Amino acid sequence: MKLSQSFFQRDVLEVAPDLLGKKLVRKLADGTIYSYTITETEAYKGEDDLACHASKGRTPRTEVMYWEGGYIYVYLIYGMYYMLNVVTSKKENPQAVLIRGIENYNGPGKLTKALSITNEFNKQLITMNESLWIDDSVKKVKFRTDVRVGIDYAGEIWKNKPWRFILIE
């Protein structure tokens, strides 16, 4: 079962840990299916969060973060790597979860490359997509938290938030 929109229309700090242990599924045009357990996520929460792209306000790039939960936000970083995010919370509430790791592929840039995820998915619904979705799972998982990566510019308060969620096997 694909995760529904109600799953994503909650606060990002609830959604991010809940995604751990769920399967990220990618179906290619030729029918090949990849299905991998999500092992690491990061939460980006609102305009106040200086690490969140929406802290710069509403722009063409961050527009999708202001939509309701369930939309995919993909962007290119350093000219080379696509980052896969899912928008969370309600409309006009810019939050997103970065999928930072899946089994066998640790690192947000590596997993998008492995699953051929590009900005073609940007602004699409992950809940009603035939090429990319997340499968529901009822199993409980254990996780630990840590600070987010690569956001030293965000200032003491925000860069020290324990908003990275890591699956414990």
Place this chain on the structure above:
DNA sequence: GCTGAGATTCTT
């Protein structure tokens, strides 16, 4: 129009 920075990764 031009400039600089960036939610990364791999090499030296």
Place this chain on the structure above:
DNA sequence: AGAATCTCAGCA
């Protein structure tokens, strides 16, 4: 520690 590589935001 540095390179690869490009889009977007900010400013002129």
